[in-house]
Amino acid sequence: DAGITQSPRHKVTETGTPVTLRCHQTENHRYMYWYRQDPGHGLRLIHYSYGVKDTDKGEVSDGYSVSRSKTEDFLLTLESATSSQTSVYFCAISGGQVGQPQHFGDGTRLSIL
Amino acid sequence: GQSLEQPSEVTAVEGAIVQINCTYQTSGFYGLSWYQQHDGGAPTFLSYNALDGLEETGRFSSFLSRSDSYGYLLLQELQMKDSASYFCAFPGGGYQKVTFGIGTKLQVIP
Numbered sequence: 422d423a424g425i426t427q428s429p430r431h432k433v434t435e436t437g438t439p440v441t442l443r444c445h446q447t448e449n450h451r452y453m454y455w456y457r458q459d460p461g462h463g464l465r466l467i468h469y470s471y472g473v474k475d476t477d478k479g480e481v482s483d484g485y486s487v488s489r490s491k492t493e494d495f496l497l498t499l500e501s502a503t504s505s506q507t508s509v510y511f512c513a514i515s516g517g518q519v520g521q522p523q524h525f526g527d528g529t530r531l532s533i534l
Numbered sequence: 535g536q537s538l539e540q541p542s543e544v545t546a547v548e549g550a551i552v553q554i555n556c557t558y559q560t561s562g563f564y565g566l567s568w569y570q571q572h573d574g575g576a577p578t579f580l581s582y583n584a585l586d587g588l589e590e591t592g593r594f595s596s597f598l599s600r601s602d603s604y605g606y607l608l609l610q611e612l613q614m615k616d617s618a619s620y621f622c623a624f625p626g627g628g629y630q631k632v633t634f635g636i637g638t639k640l641q642v643i644p
Binding site: 454462463479517523526528 | 630
């Protein structure tokens with residue numbers, strides 16, 4: 422299995438608070454991604470990274486920011502959490518060739534009350 | 535734009551064969567992938583078709599027709615553990631990004 426770890430696995434917080442989710446990989450892969458998964462919407466890309474300090478927006482980036490200061494770590498931050506951001510968040514990594522699989526972490530279940 | 539369409543739910547009997555269809559719309563098409571996700575779990579990669587035709591991996595096969603913008607995942611000798619959601623997806627948009635369909639929830643019944 423690809424070495425990818427997400428933390429925390431579960432979190433409950435209140436509206437308006439900042440939240441940071443961490444994704445850590447041991448595969449030295451260049452590409453890292455953050456998705457959210459909601460019923461009826463499948464996996465939607467929030468942000469992605471193509472190298473250290475190189476990040477860009479996905480299709481649902483509003484209200485989220487990311488940082489990648491090291492190859493192995495990709496952080497997702499909700500600056501001021503809203504109830505609409507209650508979701509399951511997955512991090513994924515990819516080796517970088519077209520068609521290569523994305524390997525997913527176990528996910529973070531985030532509830533915002 | 536880019537989009538994939540697949541049925542939201544499919545029910546099949548244990549031991550039978552089931553086909554999950556996927557149609558897509560995109561420019562710059564490279565190929566079609568399939569992922570499996572059990573309830574509460576993470577998506578896991580099943581297959582990738584870059585060329586037209588059928589790719590077989592054990593009980594699972596995946597098919598692609600570029601001219602029809604269509605593919606399917608075929609599961610044979612269904613087992614209860616095959617109950618899961620199945621996503622078709624395609625790479626595109628640069629930086630190895632992947633666009634996923636909304637998923638087909640397969641329920642295998644005795």
